[in-house]
Amino acid sequence: MATLRDVAARAGVSIRTVSNVVNDFHYVSEATRARVQRAIEETGYQPNLAARSLRGGRSGLIGLIVPEIDVPYFGELTRAFIEQLAGKDYTLVVDHTDGQPDRERDIVLRRRPAPLFDGLIVNPLQLGADQLEVRSPPAPLVLIGEQVHSKQFDHVMIDNVRAARESVEHLISLGRRRIAVIGGPPDGWTKTTALRIEGYRAALRDAGRKPDPTLDVRTEALHRRDGAAAMEQLLALRRPPDAVFCLNDLVALGVLRTLSVHGVRVPDDIAVTGFDDVEDGRYSTPTLSTVAPDKTGIATLALERLMIRMAGDRSPGVTLFADHTFVARESTVGTGAG
Amino acid sequence: MATLRDVAARAGVSIRTVSNVVNDFHYVSEATRARVQRAIEETGYQPNLAARSLRGGRSGLIGLIVPEIDVPYFGELTRAFIEQLAGKDYTLVVDHTDGQPDRERDIVLRRRPAPLFDGLIVNPLQLGADQLEVRSPPAPLVLIGEQVHSKQFDHVMIDNVRAARESVEHLISLGRRRIAVIGGPPDGWTKTTALRIEGYRAALRDAGRKPDPTLDVRTEALHRRDGAAAMEQLLALRRPPDAVFCLNDLVALGVLRTLSVHGVRVPDDIAVTGFDDVEDGRYSTPTLSTVAPDKTGIATLALERLMIRMAGDRSPGVTLFADHTFVARESTVGTGAG
The missing domain is CATH 3.40.50.2300 (Response regulator)
Known part of the structure; x- marks a missing residue:
């Protein structure tokens, strides 16, 4: 049975273009559309039910x-x-x-x-x-x-591991010595947490440093309140961190709030990074350094x-x-x- | 033809309870459900298509x-x-x-x-x-x-008029003399803007003050960037405001950012209020005074x-x-x- 690939090969176009024609998108030129239609007929390709019922029972x-x-x-x-x-x-x-x-x-x-x-x-x-x-x-x-x-x-x-690693390398390049991490459930690891922590540890390892378990704070969720509470915990340490890598921006915004309440200067005393690049962090005081995924x-x-x-x-x-x-x-x- | 009201009257329950039974909600007691069902039969009430096709063609x-x-x-x-x-x-x-x-x-x-x-x-x-x-x-x-x-x-x-009025009365009660307003499209008024501005003006009027047109800044949208730009404009006035009533929280968060960049103290130099009570404003520095609608x-x-x-x-x-x-x-x- 003919596949999408066969149609694409015959029409001399990409699979994506065939898909665009089958799904009836507007931005395929008439000439290309005609070529793909011909190739569909010649190969006897049958789009699946969802595609075939384009004008019919599909929900759109x-x-x-x-x-x-x-x-x-x-x-x-x-x-x-x-x-x-x-x-x-x-x-x-x-x-x-x-x-x-x-x-x-x-x-x-x-x-x-x-x-x-x-x-x-x-x-x-x-x-x-x-x-x-x-x-x-x-x-x-x-x-x-x-x-x-x-x-x-x-x-x-x-690539979460690489993104996390780049964040922590940035903190290391600024001369930070005690880099904490905040986020992720205490009982077991979600995959997101696992990948970002892996990047954090890799960056420390490459810089010849050992992760300090007192600087690794797990949180129930990744909301502002979790970040705020975790930062309270870190400030209570005999030797608090001089930087915090947060597993997302909401946690980091909660961290900034706690630091502000305690009069801790950011980044002078403690530098903070987030993850997600949400708009909140572009208008917070201070604005938030973060990983920006290409949404x-x-x-x-x-x-x-x-x-x-x-x-x-x-x-x-x-x-x-x-x-x-x-x-x-x-x-x-x-x-x-x- | 029997209505929902007739069924409710006959069963001795509220319209809402009849609605709950017809829509098959779980939290109606068995006894009440039976009473309503009996009233439906006795009155000959016909729920509309959406309700009748409950187990059938409804989408859920x-x-x-x-x-x-x-x-x-x-x-x-x-x-x-x-x-x-x-x-x-x-x-x-x-x-x-x-x-x-x-x-x-x-x-x-x-x-x-x-x-x-x-x-x-x-x-x-x-x-x-x-x-x-x-x-x-x-x-x-x-x-x-x-x-x-x-x-x-x-x-x-x-009640937007009342809510806006309460916000501005709060600013007046703090002794603020020059209260600006930020938000709402420049070309024409949306209803939301109109109602909130009406409340703003009513509060000023009740306090025996006249609205100052230089303190009324219209914005394209109600986003952070609009608030940030509008506040720049107000700071450039020969006589800047000592308070700003923002038509929503995002505008207010943009305002806070601009004030922070210019080193203006909040609320000492300028007090700021928002509208919506979104979580961002509970963790910003300073935290944001606002109208909290009961969502x-x-x-x-x-x-x-x-x-x-x-x-x-x-x-x-x-x-x-x-x-x-x-x-x-x-x-x-x-x-x-x-």
Whole structure:
């Protein structure tokens, strides 16, 4: 049976272009569209049900399933997805699972009354690859975030280990000696935590330093309140840190608050970095140094993969990395005034 | 033809309870449920299509349509809706319109391929009551926010005039003489802006003061960057303000940033208030005084009205007010240390 690849080869275009034609996107030129249509006829390629029912029973909906819709990172990521879908023939609807395994299962694996979504972008917290692969979701699915590794599904993420390492190397380059880390659950490690801590430790190791366990503070969640409480704990140490690598921006904003309450100068006394580059950290005082994942890149890659899957591609899952950059702001380098 | 009210009267329960039974919610006692069922049979009441197809063609989806999903207020409001729906037989899906009239129309008035939502909660920015009423949405609909006034649809909001007035009265009570206002589009007034400015002016008038037009700064949108730019403008005045009433928290957070960059002390030199009580303002330095709308109350009232409508009630639309409180924090009253 002819595949998307066969059509692409015959038409002399990329798989993505075939996918765009099959999914009826507007930005394919008429000439290319005609060439692809001809190749589809010549190869006898049959797009899958979702694609075939384009004008019929499809819902026109793509579901974006995130753990917490009121966390700024997910708000901003959602906007990136909506912008990437603009002008295409799909509407993005968002649901959040609040990290509850039952809710994740219900939404992602739900089949009745009818397949709700033509495609799913899922950032799972609790749902494992085994559950997804065995129970097979009702629509093509692309994973984002760090939690799940799957051979079946495409997966878009950033290189968390490298990003964390670059943050900590930045702190080391500023001459910081006692670099703490804040974030991640106390009982067991989520994958996100594990990857970012791995980067933290790698940077310390490369600089010939040993991680100090008193400077590693685990938190229930990654919210502002968790960062604020953890920083209280670190300030109570006989030898507090001179820098803090936070596993996300919300934790870092909570840390900044505690430091402000105690009159600790940032970055003079303690430098702080976050992770996510949410808008809050661009307007806080001090502004927040952080890892900026390319959210538009994540949305673009994930939707490209999803469209290819919706057009019928059944090849094994691939992992794709979106870009990231480290952005140095006042919380590590100051205002330049001092 | 029997109405929801007839059933309620016959069963001796509230309309809300009948609605809960018709919508198959779990938290109605068996005895009450039986009584309502009997009253439904005796009156010959026919729930509308959405309710009748409970086990059949209904989608199980309630749509929440907001202007900007990445604005923290809408993120927090969305969470409130999701929490209020927990344990009920519906899933909330969220879409955002980015304030574009076409997109609002597409989502709210969309009928194909099938009615997507069993009910809609809509916070319109551009869509007028006339368009909604004439073109009649495909599912029961409840309005939230301030933009639209309708005789047909239920509407849940807070008392914006009173809330704004209380904020400005707070600033007056602190002895502030030159109270600026920041926010709202320069070309014409949105309803939200109009109501909050009305409250601002009423407070000044009651204190025997005249609004100073140089202290009224209009902004394109209500984002951090708008507040930051507007504050630059106010600081450039020969006589800058000693207080700023911002039309929302994001604007106020932008204002705080500009004041910090210029070394202006808050609240000593300039006091600042916001509107929305988003989490950002509870962790900023200084923390932000603001109007806290009862988001849970908004969600509860809106969903109650929606369930009553989904159960078939066709009486004229009502406007319901959720509570609000003014929360004084460091940006107006300081840390108490000084």
